[in-house]
Amino acid sequence: MKKKGKWNQNQPNIQEKVEELISILEDGVSNFTYSPEEFKALLEMKALMPDYSFRNIMVAKAQYPNGTFFAPLKRWNELGRMVIKHQKSIRIFKPKFKKVNKEDKENSTTEEKQLVGYISVPVFAYQQTEGDPLPIDKVDIKLDGDCPEAREIIHFAEKIAETDNCPVTYGDADGANGFYRPATHEIVVSESLSTNHRCKTLVHELVHSKVHRYDTSSSTSEKEVVAEGTAFVVCSFFGLDTSDYSFRYVKSWSKSEEDALLKYGSQICNTSKKIIREFKTLMEEKSEQILKTA
Template structure:
């Protein structure tokens, strides 16, 4: 050990932790304040197994990092950290106990015990607390293979990359994964699609590009996950009025207390030469209750007006109204900048980014102007991250299930049986010379699949594809290789992707 080494004191560690916390705070302000919100989402997508704060702090210290792990983990992967490389600091949770005075609980009734005077009886207990310390990780670019040791393939198991070039497969994947049916229709307005919680379906414009179709479906799936399960479908909270002449209401008929469908019917029967309008009235006991507010004027939905009132932006009844109106009218080109829309669009960005779908046309330039509360922002990022992870993981499971159905193989054992049968059919003489016992051969193949030791099997199957002399064997080889992708245990990075649990730092 270096003689100049000085052990860090608790005060040193606290200062170091405080400095990293300040760096995180400044980084958040920089990313959001400079309208580089997508950089936050990019980092969360790359490090989706890490806490939000650690995702951000990693990106601040090394914007080009792609896959990180501790020094020990890289060593277990037979890779060493290059000389002179500086570790990336992250927050690491640890548990400790403190003695606290707590209410005594009766083990029989599970209720707080009280004394004869009616006061809660207290007892001292050790209570577990969570603290944070500084840990260090290194990006894969900061490491190198240790010569002479087994080389693990750097195939990152959490990288589900589905290019839009395989549009049919990607479309089938998202349709299979969607929690509600997806329909394609042509409907008026500028909306690309919508999710109907009442009718339990997603509807997508049928003339979108392939890339935009996938993006819109994922956006609406996010709505279904985030906003479809606890949304009240009671329409009594809003009514609609129609005016024949918005500029001078006294010069035309005025219709009140209408349903939205009835309001649209009346509006469309008013002659086109009048500046007609639809307004809404909320009945929800809020400060905006019973106030008439214009939403359609001269065949255009005035979304920009709604953005001036925060309550309207996050009110689901108003949002649903806009979505329904977009089926019948054009809008003024503005987005309804609600938290719900930010969440759904952010989830779509992260999932598309993870799938390898181009995200260059996403824009979040308005985030800094209306996400003013940092606590609110971080709470929303928690929601976005959780939903994105669920969709990304779910798409992976769905993709594997599709492959299992396609090849008709549902377990490693079945795959081992099929590989053994293929080798018998494709090269029976070699098989009889090499294999002494069929059951033992199947058992060995299954073991290799479960351990990830499949390089020789892949080489064998790829040989038939390269040879390309027998179409049947080429197709069977491709199917079996797909099966290996689904069932084999990947040796390369299982150690690196242990999810951080309960980390809010």
């Protein structure tokens, strides 16, 4: 993994650097492709999963944003996997039909199914299960490593969250890398992640806490593209390259909207600049304290 140099006064100003990083993000997402091995694994995984509509996938992701594949409990059990204890089911919609008799022009009666509505049914995300390995395990990308830049970003991200009365805890993230809970205004990051991945996830959830706390109108896709895009820009600005993870994450949320980054680019830019300035203020305060005690 590449690491950019730490920000200093001789580098481009915030506006120029952020615009440069957003351009890198746009190119990276646009040109992202899975390797032949990964693509094969995804096809194998898709063949094992129920074929849900795009609408149902979005309904599921709205409840469990980090979910990649969804299936009923019975199907996971057939695949040798069990739902992790205390995991809550995700509700999607299943069409409900009834049999009706229909007469044709020759007065012959035939029986056919007629859609009469939809019922809610429970499913679980792959991340909520454990057990036998599946093809998707070959595509499960994590950011490895423990660099000083990541530790510094974590420190200041925690400070910003603390100022906003948003608790940050590290522990069980319900099978996800992390999540932000608007109802209690808190961030939870998985303790199983490496320092570098923990850093990226914390910034991602910090964006949710600052931008989406009271947002009930934006789609889940918009929220995730903005959060991950901003996390990439902020982390890269301060020396941590998250492109291996961020490009594919943004791509997964924007593939149904090819112009997603064009639509949300200005919001990513503005949010990134705001958070970067908050980081810089804290850095300057830290430097002043060091000078006073020197």
